[in-house]
Amino acid sequence: MNKQLSVGLAVLALAASLTACGGGSGTTPTTAAPATTTASPATTASESAMATATETAVVDLKTASSSAGNIVVDGKGMSVYYFTKDVKDSGKSNCIGDCLVAWPPVITTNDTPKVEGVTGKVGTITTADGKKQVTVDGMPVYLWEKDKAPGDVTGQGVGNVWYLVAPDGTMIK
Known part of the structure; x- marks a missing residue:
């Protein structure tokens, strides 16, 4: 039993020693290398994120073919909807509270939303939390939480x- 305990302690000591060595030698290069390595990938990641954000922001609304005909979709291809309880050109949304959970607004970071193929007048209103909600022909537009993929x-x-929403801004009924 003493022999097993001695062997166990020796293995434990060896593991601790190797861990300490691994940590020690890893620490020195890691401290020196990340300054160079981290800076470059962080910049690359940052540039990549900016490029992605720019690409996303480039098109807020576009058109797509669906089972309902040619419709307006967001930059990711998700269908865009009107809420008939909204009032055209009122500058506000009547979808509040739980409504916004099921029907999130189409948000933009652009002062002037970017569009492809949408001929209706596109603009923005300010949401209750200060974001810019996209409008088409003076009506706020929304996504539907149950649409899971482009084309739904x-x-x-x-x-x-x-x-x-039709590309010309009319409501598809």
């Missing part, structure tokens, strides 16, 4: 108040 149009006609 499961929000069409929900509650007889949610309808897809």
Whole structure:
């Protein structure tokens, strides 16, 4: 039993020693190297993130073909909807509280939303939390939480108040 305990302690001591050595030699190069290595990848990652953000921000709305015809979609291809309880050119959304959970607004970071193929007048209103919600022909636009992939149009006609947006800004009923 003493022999097993001695062997066990020796293995433990060896493991501790190797861990200490690994940590010691890893620490010195890691401190020196990351300054160079981390700076370059961080810049690259930052540039990549900016490029992605720029690419995302480049197109806020575009058009796509769907089972309901040609519709407006967001930059990721998700279907965009009107809420008939909103009032055109009122500068506000009537979708509040739980409504916004199910129907999140299409948000932009651009003062002037970027569009491809949308001929309706595109603008923004300010949401209650200070973000810029995209509008088409003076009506705020939204996404539907149950649309899971580009091309889904499961929000069409929900509650007889949610309808897809046509590229010219008309409501598809």
